[in-house]
Amino acid sequence: MITVRFAPSPTGYMHIGNLRTALLNYLFALGMKKQTGEEFSFLLRMDDTDRERSKPEYEQAVYEDMRWLGIPWDRLEHQSKRLARYNEVLENLKQRGLVYACYETAEELEYKRRRQRARGLPPVYDRAGMKLTEEDKAKLEAEGRRPHYRFKLEHKETSWDDLVRGHCSYNGAHLSDPIIVREDGTFPYMLPSVIDDMDFGITHIIRGEDHVTNTAVQIQMFEVLGGKIPVFGHPPLLTGREGKLSKRLGSLSSRELREEGIEPMTIASLLARLGTSDPVVPCQTWEELAGHFDLTRFGRAQPHFDTEDLFKLNPRIVRSIPLDKVNARLKERGEKEITADFWTAVSPNIDKIADIAQWEQICFSDEIFALSEEDRTFCRQTLEFLPAGEFDQTTFGIWTGIVKEKTGRKGKDLFHPIRLALTGREQGPELKMLLPVLGRAKTVLRLQG
Secondary structure (H helix, E strand, C coil): CEEEEECCCCCCCCEHHHHHHHHHHHHHHHHHHHHHCCCEEEEEEECCCCCCCCCHHHHHHHHHHHHHHCCCCCEEEEHHHCHHHHHHHHHHHHHCCCEEEECCCHHHHHHHHHHHHHCCCCCCCCCHHHHCCHHHHHHHHHCCCCCEEEECCCCCEEEEEECCCEEEEEEHHHCCCCEEECCCCCCCCHHHHHHHHHHCCCCEEECCHHHHHHHHHHHHHHHHHCCCCCEEECCCCCECCCCCCCHHHHCCEHHHHHHCCCCHHHHHHHHHHECECCCCCCCCCHHHHHCCCCHHHCCCCCCECCHHHHHHHHHHHHCCCCHHHHHHHHHHCCCCCCCHHHHHHHHHHCCCHHHHHHHHHHHHCCCCCCCCHHHHHHHHHHHHHCCCCCCCCCHHHHHHHHHHHHHCCCCHHHHHHHHHHHHCCCCCCCHHHHHHHHHHHHHHHHHHC
16 A cells, blocks of 8 residues: 655644645655555654644644645654654664764864865764763763764665656765754654654655755665665755745745635645646646646756745636535635526636625625716616516627617727626626626616616
8 A cells, every 4th residue: 555644843834845745745645546546545744752842733733734735644643652662763773783872062063064164075974972982971971961862874875766856876974874862862853754654654755855865864774674665756845036945935824825815726736736847737626636646747956936826826726616616615604605607707707715705795785886977877878778588698798789889889988887887896707697697676776876
């Protein structure tokens, strides 16, 4: 079974980068199911070992955001509940001589890195901790220092075939031995992630290219722990207008997007293609989108993300939502359902679901819109040419054709006063579609003024 995971840290609200990681994993698994018929499992893992910054409200926000996006999870895990398992593995690695204690402060490590760079060398940890005797360690601890622990990398080539980047290879001699336990005894990302991926049978890991070097390190961890190495894919990170993902853009939360009326499938449709040479296809369902999704189509160049692209795409998504789904959404909002005629008439002018309310006000209220004296006189004149019977989509054409013939008005001089009288707007839905929605009584009322 294909098993993917999304592992947010509940230390803040989900932003566009988080959303992208979640949806790429889900789309990949869903796409594989469509291609092979093989079932998949989606793991939601809370990387909540940061005790100070992890907050319950942020965790709840992750659940809300995932449900809003429409990404279901089959299993939920918390790293904070697995500390005993991590310590068990840590002790095993210590006994095998694969982990060693270090005592440098952050300032001392930075000084070492600066000296290496000044000499034209890569800032790789010098393994000074491995040279410490038990007497050295006791002396350092007597000074009040506490050890942090590093994983001992093998100085060999570690390679894998990346779903996005192709063949990747790193030599362990060119990488610093990673810190896997901090001075306070807490675990950074590296080792717990490998243990979780191994224990939960993760088969594919899709994450940003900033984790590429981590992958070489983690593959060595998989090897020493006897775990099956997953397939990795590292799409390039998004960039903003300044050439990098700005702080404002990077912190754009999903709840802000929701408040702006952006649809989940707008985000999904854009991010599923951003980074490929393929055009964005507005889709209404994840299944439809998965049919177009191919992770291998992602290039190495960092794609440009602009929130304006979401606002441009959103109307195309909204206007193609089926009526039954529109009404379901309105019901969720505590609003009344709309008719097919109304949706057909106004949907070309709807940018977000919330816009429906203003067109309901325009179409169904008893409001009379202000006109100039000249326009009001003309609109009253058109009343005598209104066709008899129920209005349909042919009524407006027949009516305005007669008005044109009788008054000599045409173009904007003919249509603009009528639009203002009926809707109070300079622009809007096609009047031939709107007239049956308004009905005879309201049309007469507004033309008369």
